[in-house]
Amino acid sequence: MREDIKQILSQVEKPARYAGGEFNSLPVKPSAAIKFLLCFPDVYEVAMSNLGIKILYEILNRNEDISCEMCYAPWPDMAKLLKDNDISLFGLSSQTSMRDFDIVGFSMQYEMSYTNMLYMLDLGNIPLLRKERSEKDPIIIAGGPCCINPFPLVDFVDIFCIGDGEYNDEKLCMLLKQAKTSGMSRADFLKMASDIEGIYVPEIENYVKRAVVPLEEAVFPTKVQIPNVEAVHNRAMLELFRGCSRGCRFCQAGMIYRPVRNRTVETLTKYALDLVKNNGFEEISLSSLSTCDYPDLKQLLTAIKPELDKRGVHISLPSTRVDSFEAQYAEDSRLSSITFAPEAGTQRLRDVINKNVTEEDIFNSMKFAFEKGYSSVKLYFMIGLPTETEEDLAGIVDIASRIKKLYRECAVSKKQLSITISTSTLVPKPFTPFQWERQISLAEIEQRQTYLKTELKKIGVKYKWHDGLTSRLETALARGDSKLGKVILSAYENGAIFDSWDEFFDFEKWQNAFDKFNIVIDEYTSEIPVDANLPWDKIDVGIDKEFLKREREKAYAKVLTQDCRKICNDCGIRVAYPEIYSEFCKKRVDR
Amino acid sequence: MILCKYTKLDRAVYLGHLDVLKMFGMAIRRTAIPVAYSMGFNKHILLYMSQPLSLGLASECEYFCIDSPCDPDEFAEKMNSSLPEGIRLTKAFFVQKNPNIAGLMCAADYTAEFADRNYDPDDILKITEKPAIEMEIVSKGVKKIKDIKPLIYDISIENNFLKFCLACGNSNLKADRFISYITETTGIRFSGFITKKHLYTAVNGKLTDIDDYLGK
Known part of the structure; x- marks a missing residue:
């Protein structure tokens, strides 16, 4: 260990966040051609719960030419110590300074982590603006769902990985190895990188088509770094499939991860058992966008349950269909709480957003759960959905009071029922049928939240809500263009870091940044004309804009779109990715 | 067990x-x-x-x-x-x-490495020759002066390492506090980690390694 790092670790809170040496860490290869620093712009405990970076860590380190280590956003006490002692942010395994890596990659999972990317680069003594970087600086790359619209970040990032990251990070490393051997300039390397499918290089402004991998063949990590400090989600993660066939109109993930790609039961069974043996978690989470839609879930659960029981490992399944057969497998002996996401308070509005859930579904599930002994319910709704009226808000309150009534009628538990309702505000995201929608104003957000606060209090239901200012900023950044780079930089210079943390988020720092450049947030949150050019039109995700328009019209007409497993809705994927579509989607249609 | x-x-x-x-x-x-x-x-x-x-x-x-x-x-x-x-x-x-090791233990051996060779061993040994060693201790927000001399059982220097034995358990002196005290009073600096080497219990008034006491 470096002596200077030892000195500061003795002064910092939770030093284990920065100590490295996690069990299952892969060995550093000092003579590898490419040194890759994989960064997650949030604190250790949050980062350690992310599956994406664990997949990349595994893939990159399997390659003999690449040595990949991790780096997370240091808590401000550590950042201060780093600065005061003139120590650059470092890779956790070898304690090599960030600037001595060849590639520094960021996983961008949420808009509110944008300033933390700058914070980490700054602590790594790397020029924040790509135009200011020289030949000797690392190549800064970024991927993850936020990069589907990379434009707000184009001032800072040299290369974006658009879509699935399984292949492209490695391809970039191999290309850089070649470039280094042949003495290629940074500019020439970037030019060559832009030829890879799924790679967007701001300097080149190339055409880019989203990378989509056949999931069954892709690497999946079954030995994962065990955090030194307990992570937010301390459990094994098994990704059953990627994509979602439901087509909820507000959901970006449901669009940009198309088509649905399943792993086979055989593969998943092996992964699940390996995950349990190699890591020692007490819980395994079967995670996907809509896990219960996995066609062979019953078979998978039957295959893994005995070994998991033997080892005392719980299965965690999203409880969207608790009356189903599968629910019995996931039954928690503690009967903690059941979670449901109706998203909207009336059937009319649920039809608008294409959330194929009926009141009957909700109440059947609740009844089933209450008869099992559950006494705690969590419900998630959105406010600010297109066409929302007071009636829809009243519908949320109505659902809550009817659940209370149902509990009185059929509960077996003697405990008092606890209902928690959480609302978020619609953030209209790129590549969704709602991408043109306006976000409701701050005044409207607060007015609707106040209504729910008052009405839910009357019936004794707990209410949680997302801060409206955060939602507005999320919309601006999600739908942003390259003009926002200077705003993000200015917000960072004003001191904005850890924006996703309530205790740090200070909207004023952002407001001042917008004001400085005479940009109004409303410009990004108001309705966009349907024929306008969108910043993200330059990114080809394989979804037809015409499909999105059709979906939007159907939303206003309250017409449902069927699940893609039943019929093909011609979203464009079949044409854009014929091989992957026919292999994973169509077969299921024919069945 | x-x-x-x-x-x-x-x-x-x-x-x-x-x-x-x-x-x-x-x-x-x-x-x-x-x-x-x-x-x-x-x-x-x-x-x-x-x-x-x-x-x-x-x-x-x-x-x-x-x-x-x-x-x-x-x-x-x-x-x-x-x-x-x-x-x-x-x-x-x-x-x-x-x-119940916590109840048995009464002392522990530690080592700490000197950061460099620019120190006078007598500076350290002189500390222990004082009739009382008064150290300021902040406990529950209250500053107290405590004589730590009775809690120091042994101190010596070997191969650029300071070796010392301190009371631990019911009467306790933290090794990191003791090292900070030395640095504060003599200016001598240490590097690396303080390492706890052996844990002792008292048998007939004599310090006995816990392992020996348990017969292993």
Whole structure:
């Protein structure tokens, strides 16, 4: 260990966040051609719960030419110590300074982590603006769902990985190895990188088509770094499939991860058992966008349950269909709480957003759960959905009071029922049928939240809500263009870091940044004309804009779109990715 | 029950007491060694750890006790293939019941490495010759002056290391505080980790290594 790092670790809170040496860490290869620093712009405990970076860590380190280590956003006490002692942010395994890596990659999972990317680069003594970087600086790359619209970040990032990251990070490393051997300039390397499918290089402004991998063949990590400090989600993660066939109109993930790609039961069974043996978690989470839609879930659960029981490992399944057969497998002996996401308070509005859930579904599930002994319910709704009226808000309150009534009628538990309702505000995201929608104003957000606060209090239901200012900023950044780079930089210079943390988020720092450049947030949150050019039109995700328009019209007409497993809705994927579509989607249609 | 002696060195010195407990729990689950679990609502492994070690201190003499039908040597071998850097079981043996190390211990040996060779050994030895060694201690927000001389059992210098034996247990002097005191009063600096080397109990007024006391 470096002596200077030892000195500061003795002064910092939770030093284990920065100590490295996690069990299952892969060995550093000092003579590898490419040194890759994989960064997650949030604190250790949050980062350690992310599956994406664990997949990349595994893939990159399997390659003999690449040595990949991790780096997370240091808590401000550590950042201060780093600065005061003139120590650059470092890779956790070898304690090599960030600037001595060849590639520094960021996983961008949420808009509110944008300033933390700058914070980490700054602590790594790397020029924040790509135009200011020289030949000797690392190549800064970024991927993850936020990069589907990379434009707000184009001032800072040299290369974006658009879509699935399984292949492209490695391809970039191999290309850089070649470039280094042949003495290629940074500019020439970037030019060559832009030829890879799924790679967007701001300097080149190339055409880019989203990378989509056949999931069954892709690497999946079954030995994962065990955090030194307990992570937010301390459990094994098994990704059953990627994509979602439901087509909820507000959901970006449901669009940009198309088509649905399943792993086979055989593969998943092996992964699940390996995950349990190699890591020692007490819980395994079967995670996907809509896990219960996995066609062979019953078979998978039957295959893994005995070994998991033997080892005392719980299965965690999203409880969207608790009356189903599968629910019995996931039954928690503690009967903690059941979670449901109706998203909207009336059937009319649920039809608008294409959330194929009926009141009957909700109440059947609740009844089933209450008869099992559950006494705690969590419900998630959105406010600010297109066409929302007071009636829809009243519908949320109505659902809550009817659940209370149902509990009185059929509960077996003697405990008092606890209902928690959480609302978020619609953030209209790129590549969704709602991408043109306006976000409701701050005044409207607060007015609707106040209504729910008052009405839910009357019936004794707990209410949680997302801060409206955060939602507005999320919309601006999600739908942003390259003009926002200077705003993000200015917000960072004003001191904005850890924006996703309530205790740090200070909207004023952002407001001042917008004001400085005479940009109004409303410009990004108001309705966009349907024929306008969108910043993200330059990114080809394989979804037809015409499909999105059709979906939007159907939303206003309250017409449902069927699940893609039943019929093909011609979203464009079949044409854009014929091989992957026919292999994973169509077969299921024919069945 | 199996009593295990383990090290906490290198990067593992930064793991907090509860993190170590969780780490052992996960290691046991990975090895699938049968162990006793609590019968309560939230089942957990029954693992009894000795006194928490100050964060940032290294040790070669930490202990935990666990209820398992496994052969102690096999237990140690399996565990050692499943532990992170710096944590190693160095001994494992059967005990009739948990010997309650925290109650037995009364002193511990430590070493600390000098940061450089620019020091006068007499500066340190002079401290111990004083009739009383007054150190300021902040306890629960209140500053107190405490004579720590009775808590220092031995001090010597060997191969650029300061070796010292301090009271630990009911009357206790923290090794990191003691080292800070030396640095503050003499300006002598140390590098690396302070390492706890041996843990003692008193037998007929004589310091006896816990391992010898337990007959191992």
